[in-house]
Amino acid sequence: MQERVYNFSAGPAVLPLPVLEEAQRDLVALPGVGISVLEISHRSKTFQMIIDEAEANLRKLMNIPDNYKVLFLQGGASLQFGMLPMNLLPAGKSADYIVTGTWSKKAMSEAKTQGNVRCVWNGSETNFDHLPTPEELQANLDPNAAYAYYTSNETIQGVQFPTEPEVGEVPLICDASSEFMYKPLDISKYGCIYACAQKNCGPAGVTIVIMREDLVNASPDNLVSVLSYKKMSDAGSMLNTPPCFAIYVFLLVTEWMLKTVGGIDKMYELNKRKAALLYDVIDQSNGFYVGHARKECRSLMNVPFRTANAELEQKFLEEAKNEGLISLGGHRSVGGFRASIYNAMPLEGVQKLADFMEDFHRRND
């Protein structure tokens, strides 16, 4: 087997090694089926079991109430940016967007092509290094909005809502792509929470949408069928051929979380430990490393930081790569470095990065 390195990519991102090993073992022929999961009809009993079990595991892990539907869609978060207003923003209404970074900004911009949109708060002035206060939101939210939209974790800027924004009776829509299943949530607070899989729960190609039934049923009739939440839900996500393999790998990830990690509470504990390792190195570096996000809204998933001395950046990345620590370059809009330490990144990988950062500091101070 090829030697594996620690992959800190923001997405597509690291997957649990046991998941990859199981997918590999069965790739040519699923046991008892005799063909690959890449070849299996979505109308077969075998695939129905795969998608049903994926949903059941997700419902168990996230304690999803019965009046919520689970959908497996294609097109990534970017297609949701369009589907949400197409389905949930009728003419004569407007939707509230909380803009805390690159992804919520994009979501708002796409929604504008489909209907009326209000920007409730925008953190661009400080390059999205913090979140709105509850008071700032209260002062600006529209109680008659069709929905209020936010991005719970901004992958690029590394700001993460510690808890859901309070939006009253307005349906709360959350893009959780880069934190999905990282900690327990009260799903009943959401109108919809969705995530593309390739950051925290699977490979690229499938997007998981959890939506309250009344919102699912609000889809207008005149949409292209695969863009209608209602039609996709009525067909059990199989109005057309779903992305079977990505759903299968998502199933394996949920099994890993249930059986190996031991559930979402355990996952959250581990995620807090991992993030603390890196933020401690940053905070104890006497300014050698500087985090991008303000401390009170730091992400447990994406840790963007830089060195005070920008000339050291290339050296850091090259030496890290030689240590088997890859994809640590920051997004160009923030610069420096970014360590994405999703659910599947093992503690050992984060410890190795923390050790490297300390050593690099020592050698270059």
Next chain:
Amino acid sequence: MQERVYNFSAGPAVLPLPVLEEAQRDLVALPGVGISVLEISHRSKTFQMIIDEAEANLRKLMNIPDNYKVLFLQGGASLQFGMLPMNLLPAGKSADYIVTGTWSKKAMSEAKTQGNVRCVWNGSETNFDHLPTPEELQANLDPNAAYAYYTSNETIQGVQFPTEPEVGEVPLICDASSEFMYKPLDISKYGCIYACAQKNCGPAGVTIVIMREDLVNASPDNLVSVLSYKKMSDAGSMLNTPPCFAIYVFLLVTEWMLKTVGGIDKMYELNKRKAALLYDVIDQSNGFYVGHARKECRSLMNVPFRTANAELEQKFLEEAKNEGLISLGGHRSVGGFRASIYNAMPLEGVQKLADFMEDFHRRND
């Protein structure tokens, strides 16, 4: 390794065994990269090489002219049913649809949600067992149509256009999902030819669109970005995260076609031999087996047939399964059986089915 069976599913469908074996070998860590292709950033050099090589191989196999763009999209053919009129059917124009089976009927129905559509020909009266004559088309085509749309091979009814319908200067749009890359084509005859991968060239999750540049550039500005051909093309299919693994498997399939099969002419020869094996058994069965499509428009890809004695159907399917010949049930709208014998189905598999059919006939006449 698990024993493999012959899979005649209409889609997702059989893949070449060497493709599955290569994907399996490298699934945990790509050689020289140290992480799985399921984990790799779409912004990495490695993935850029994968998508570039997939496109280059496709261009080579299908001899695609330079003024055509190649796109790798999500959402299956069903999303194309919507994207085509969204992008190419402006208000005040209409589009012509040739309805030869279930899939062109669906495409037309979806297009109606987006603009004006004319049905040029409809084969429903005889349950889609044949195609229009050139004269029937000429009499009804609109020379001012925004485009003329057809489905080159109807997966369910097994009717296949032997050559492109003549539509003059109107851009010809072709859903080639269940025959893509089965024979050489003159791409310059098409405005657009597209296919979901899961029938003839890969796993579910990626749709390949080949479109003439002037049509790509016709996308209106007010579309959701991932639904705009122009924006997706300008971004090299990576406006957002593409379905990386499905594109990687598509690359492996194109490599298999180039190196193992020896090109698309060889593929076509093999496809003709395979189809002849089954149609010969049907035609020499003295009416024991009855094909669905009329002889002159029989598909080389999907062979729907039934037994004159419907009571034998369940027995046929069970005995076939015991012989390792699976997914032979016909679609409910046609009944009986359907053998999908796509590019990746080996000659040996078709020979085994033909032998079984003869033997079953002998034992049940």
